[in-house]
Amino acid sequence: MRKFPEGFVWGTATASYQIEGAWREGGRGPSIWDTFSHTPGKVLHGHNGDIACDHYHRYQDDVRLMKDLGISSYRFSVAWPRVMPEKGRVWVKGLDFYKRLATELLENGIRPAVTMYHWDLPQWIEDEGGWNNRDTVSRFEEYSEILFSELGDLVPMWITHNEPWCASILGYGVGVHAPGLKDWRRAYRAAHHLLLSHGRAVRLYRALGLRGEIGITLNLTPIYAATENPEDAAAVERQDMFQNRWFLDPLFKAQYPEALFRRVDHVTGGFDAVKPGDLDVIAAPLDFLGVNYYTRAVVADDPSDPLLGIRHLPGEGPRTEMDWEVYPDGLYDLLSRLRRDYGNVPIYITENGAAYDDRVENGRVRDAERVAYLASHFEAAHRFLEEGGNLRGYYVWSLMDNFEWAFGYTKRFGIVYVDYDTLARIPKDSYFWYQRVIRENGLVPAETAETAR
Ligand code: IFM
Numbered sequence: 194m195r196k197f198p199e200g201f202v203w204g205t206a207t208a209s210y211q212i213e214g215a216w217r218e219g220g221r222g223p224s225i226w227d228t229f230s231h232t233p234g235k236v237l238h239g240h241n242g243d244i245a246c247d248h249y250h251r252y253q254d255d256v257r258l259m260k261d262l263g264i265s266s267y268r269f270s271v272a273w274p275r276v277m278p279e280k281g282r283v284w285v286k287g288l289d290f291y292k293r294l295a296t297e298l299l300e301n302g303i304r305p306a307v308t309m310y311h312w313d314l315p316q317w318i319e320d321e322g323g324w325n326n327r328d329t330v331s332r333f334e335e336y337s338e339i340l341f342s343e344l345g346d347l348v349p350m351w352i353t354h355n356e357p358w359c360a361s362i363l364g365y366g367v368g369v370h371a372p373g374l375k376d377w378r379r380a381y382r383a384a385h386h387l388l389l390s391h392g393r394a395v396r397l398y399r400a401l402g403l404r405g406e407i408g409i410t411l412n413l414t415p416i417y418a419a420t421e422n423p424e425d426a427a428a429v430e431r432q433d434m435f436q437n438r439w440f441l442d443p444l445f446k447a448q449y450p451e452a453l454f455r456r457v458d459h460v461t462g463g464f465d466a467v468k469p470g471d472l473d474v475i476a477a478p479l480d481f482l483g484v485n486y487y488t489r490a491v492v493a494d495d496p497s498d499p500l501l502g503i504r505h506l507p508g509e510g511p512r513t514e515m516d517w518e519v520y521p522d523g524l525y526d527l528l529s530r531l532r533r534d535y536g537n538v539p540i541y542i543t544e545n546g547a548a549y550d551d552r553v554e555n556g557r558v559r560d561a562e563r564v565a566y567l568a569s570h571f572e573a574a575h576r577f578l579e580e581g582g583n584l585r586g587y588y589v590w591s592l593m594d595n596f597e598w599a600f601g602y603t604k605r606f607g608i609v610y611v612d613y614d615t616l617a618r619i620p621k622d623s624y625f626w627y628q629r630v631i632r633e634n635g636l637v638p639a640e641t642a643e644t645a646r
Contacts, residue, residue, distance in 0.1 A: 194633060194635040194636060194637070195572075195575050195635055195636045196633075196634055196635040196636075197575065197578065197634050197635060198578065199634070201584075201585070201586060201587070201634060202265055202266050202304075202541065202585055202586025202587070202588075203263070203264050203265055203266075203586065203587060203627075203630070203631045203634075204264045204265065204266035204267055204268055204306065204586060204587065204588040204589070205259065205262070205264055205267060205268070205588060205589050205590075205591065205592035205608070206267075206268035206269070206543060206544050206588040206589070206590050206591060206592070207248070207267075207268070207269050207270075207591050207592050207593070207595065208269070208270045208308065208311035208312070208355065208595075209269070209270045209271060209272035209311060209313055210224065210226045210242045210245070210272065210311070210312065210313045210596065211242065211245060211246075211311075211591075211595040211596045211597070211598075212245050212246040212248040212593065212595045212596070213242070213245055213246075213247075213248050213249045213272065214242065214243060214244040214245040214246065214247045214248065214249055214250075215247070215249035215250065216242060216243045218249065219249075219275060219286070219287055219289070219290060220275065220278055220284045220286060220287050221272060221274050221275045221278060221287060222274040222275075222277070222278025222279050222282075222315055222316065222317065223274060223315070223316040224272065224273070224274040224313035224314060224315060224316055224371075225312075225313065225314045225315075225316055225319045225323070225364075225371035225372045226242060226312065226313050226371045227241070227242070227243075227316065228316055228319075228371065228372070229370070229371035229372065229373055230242060230371075232373070235371075235373060235599065236598070236599055236600075236601050237599065237600050237601040237603055238601050238602075238603070239601075240596065240601025240602050240603075241596075241601075242596045244616075245595060245596050246593055246594070246595055246611050246616065247616050249290060251616070252290075252293070252294050252297065253297060254618070255592070255593070255618070256294070256297045256298055256301055256303070257301075258592070258593075258609060258618060258620065258624075259298075259301070259303055259592065260301040260302070260303065261628070262608075262624060262627065262628050262631065263628055263631040263632055264303060264631065265302070265303065265304060265631075266303060266304040266305075266306050266350070266586065266588070267298055267303050267304075267305060267306065267592070268306040268307075268308060268352070268543060268588045269294070269305070269306075269307065269308070270307065270308035270309070270310070270311035270313075270355065271288070271291055271307060271308070271309060271340060271344075272287075272313050273309075273310060273313060273314060273315055273336055274313060274314075274315040274316070275287030275288070275290070276288060276336060276339055276340070277315050277318075277332070277335070277336055278315065279315075279317050280317045280321075283335075283339060285339065285343060288339070288340075288343050288344065291307075291344060292343070292344065292347065295307075295344060295347040295348060296347065299347065304349055304350065305347060305348045305349070305350070306348075306349075306350035306351075306352065306543075306588070307340070307344065307348045307350070307351055307352065308352040308354075308355045308410065309333075309336070309337060309340060309351065309352065309353050309354070309394065310333070310353065310354045310355065310360075310387075311355040312355070312359070312360055312364070312370070312371070314329075314371075314372075318332055319372050323365075323372055323383070324360065324361060324364075324365065324382070324383035324386050324387055325365065325379040325382045325383050325386070326386070327382075327386055327389075327466070329386055329390070330386050330389050330390040330393060333390035333393070333394065334390065334393045334394060334397060337353075337393070337394040337397055337398070338397060341397065341398060341401055341403060342401070345401070345403045345405075348405060349404075349405040349406065350405055350406050350407075351398065351405060351406070351407040351408075352407075352408060352409060352410050352483050352543065353390070353391040353394045353395065353407065353408075353409050354387055354390075354391050354409050354410065355410045355483075355485075355543075356410060356411065356412040356485060357384060357387035357388060357391070357409075357411070357440060358384070358411065358412055358436070358439070358440060359412060360383065360387055361380050361381075361383035361384035361387055362380050362384070364380075364383065365379040365380040365383045366379075366380030366381075367380075369599050370598060370599065377457065377460040377461045378460075378461045378462050380461075381454075381457075381461045381464055381466065382465075382466040384439065384440075385464075385466040385467060385471070386466065388440065388443055388444070388475045389471055389474060389475055391409050391444075391475065392471075392474035392475040392476070392477045393474060394407075395407055395477040395478075395479065396474065396477055399477075406480035406481055407479065407480055408479045408480050408481040408482055408483055408541075409444065409479065409482065409483060410482075410483030410484070410485055410543045410544070411437075411440050411441065411482070411483065411484065411485065412485045412486075412487075412544075413436075413437050413441075413484055413485070413486060413527055413531075414436050414437065414486075414488065414489060414490050414523075414527075415489050415490075415523045415526045415527045415530065416429045416432045416433045416436065416437075416489070416490045416491075416492055417429065417489060417490070417491050417492075417508075418491075418492065418493070419491055419492060419493035419504075419506050420493065422494070424493075424494035425492070425493050425494050427494060428492045428493055428494040428495070428501075428502065428503050428504075429492060431453070431456065431501045431502065431503060432490060432492045432501060432503050434450040434452065434453040434456075435453060435501055436490070438450045438453070439453060441531075441534075441535060443472055443475045443476060444475060444476060444479070444482075445476065445535040445536070445538070446476070446535075447472040447473060447475065447476035448472060449464075449467070449472075456501065457500060457501070459499075460499070460500060479538065480539065481538065481539040481540060481541055481585065482531070482535075482538050482539070482540050482541075483540075483541050483542075483543035484527070484528070484531070484540055484541070484542050484543060485542075485543055485544035485545070485590070486523065486524045486527060486542060486544070486545050486570075487515075487517055487544075487545065487546075487547070488508075488513075488517035488518050488519070488520055488523065489508060489518065489520045489523035489526075490505060491505065491506045491507070491508050492504065492505055492506070493506060508520055513547040513548050513549060513562075513566070514547075514548040514549050514550050514604055514605070515547075515548050515600075515604060517547075519547070519566055519569070521566075521569035521570045521572065521573040522573060523573075524542075524545070524570050524573040524574060524577075525573040525574075525576050525577055528540065528573075528574070528577040528582055528584065529577060529580075529582070532582055532583070537581075537582070537583045538583065539583050539585050540582070540583060540584050540585065541584075541585050541586045541587070541588065542574065542584070542586070542587045542588060543588050544588060544590035544591075545567075545570050545587065545588075545589065545590060546563070546566070546567065546589050546590035546591060546606050546608075547562070547563050547566040547567075547606065548597070548604040548605055548606045549562050549563055549605065550605070551563075551594075551605045551610055551621060553610060553612070553619060556619065557619075557622070557646075558610045558619060558620075558621035558622060559621075559622050559643075560608075560621045560622050560623045561622065561639075561642060561643075563608070563621070563623040564622060564623045564626045564639045564642040565639045567589065567623060567626075567627065567639075568626075568636070568637075568638070568639035569639075571587070571630065571636055572636060574587060575636060589608060589627060590606055591606045591607050591608075592607060592608065592609060593607040593608075593609040593610075593611050593618060594606065594607035594609070594610055594611040595607065595611070607621070608620070608621055608623040608624040608627055609621065609624055620646075622642045622643070622645065622646065623642065625642070625645035625646040626639070626641065626642040626645040628645070629641065629645050
């Protein structure tokens with residue numbers, strides 16, 4: 194059996210709005226996702242996160258599931274509106290829930306890994322312009338200081354932002370995520386302010402002398418050309434700038450891919466958010482890069498597309514319930530590319546997993562496709578490690594089924610099934626298979642999932 198290095202971190206990941214519920218408890222204020230999901234037509238079937246998986250009340254049971262699973266780290270996010278619920282009000286007691294959760298984890302031998310922002314911006318901050326407003330960077334810095342001073346002793350791993358590409362582009366440009374705006378100029382400003390707030394938080398973390406690790410998580414997608422034509426190769430470059438380099442280059446090279454901004458000037462009206470010194474702040478050295486990988490993109494040149502001149506094609510692999518192609522080689526290619534272009538920075542895969550149409554039959558969920566998906570991606574990660582890649586850990590998305598943003602509860606990513614009528618948790622076959630992987634610290638064959646429980 195192919196083994197992973199000793200000390201390799203096996204984990205699972207979730208996010209506050211997707212699992213917590215208790216949206217009006219403990220002094221929590223409204224977030225942009227409350228507003229968005231309560232607006233008819235924004236989320237499939239009108240679903241929202243009011244109750245979600247009720248993790249806020251059931252966290253001890255959930256930690257027991259994690260303990261039985263055997264993970265050494267759990268990635269979760271803090272809901273900012275629990276800490277700064279309204280303008281001018283800091284509610285430190287809003288962190289009590291996270292203190293209890295982190296303590297429970299540590300008592301069970303599980304290291305907390307905290308995402309500071311996983312998209313639930315306090316609504317009052319959005320009312321003042323949200324990520325489009327440079328002042329939000331200072332609000333995030335204030336929030337960071339509270340987190341570091343209140344939770345710094347309990348949390349050894351910090352992730353400033355989860356997928357700032359989604360928070361800016363999907364939230365302010367495409368409008369399918371909260372706050373639901375369709376304004377490219379705001380999207381571009383939001384992206385810059387998210388990055389700047391990340392850099393300021395890192396600087397603060399260092400200044401406070403805290404001894405854990407701090408990094409950021411990006412959703413990265415390797416891009417492949419539909420044909421060998423030079424036009425398609427150029428399309429790959431453009432999509433790569435848009436999807437990956439827009440965030441990687443400032444973080445690791447203190448520069449933006451200028452050609453991208455020239456290309457999209459006609460929709461942004463010019464990129465005016467960068468002030469002198471910003472890029473140095475953004476490029477503050479990181480302890481690790483968090484990588485969320487799900488699928489690849491295949492693109493062709495298409496002059497009729499006004500934004501990037503690109504057309505997406507479906508790859509030929511099987512597809513998940515999200516209609517995302519299963520393409521494990523993409524993970525290997527992506528990790529190798531990061532090493533080549535950005536140095537051998539320590540990497541954690543902070544999310545990887547798949548949604549399938551799971552069914553409970555006689556109390557059991559036989560999610561063989563998810564097991565196959567995970568097994569093939571673990572294999573790709575192992576290949577990277579064998580070549581000397583600096584991969585430190587792997588967090589499966591997700592511990593349990595949850596609120597999948599604009600898709601509501603219709604997409605199940607969990608290795609634990611959640612019955613949304615009773616809120617009962619039912620570990621799927623993938624949970625028991627992953628348990629064996631962790632126990633062996635090695636590539637347990639997917640076929641053994643049938644008997645893993
Ligand atoms: O559920 C999301 C998560 O919140 C961010 N990364 C992708 C996951 C699956 O879509």
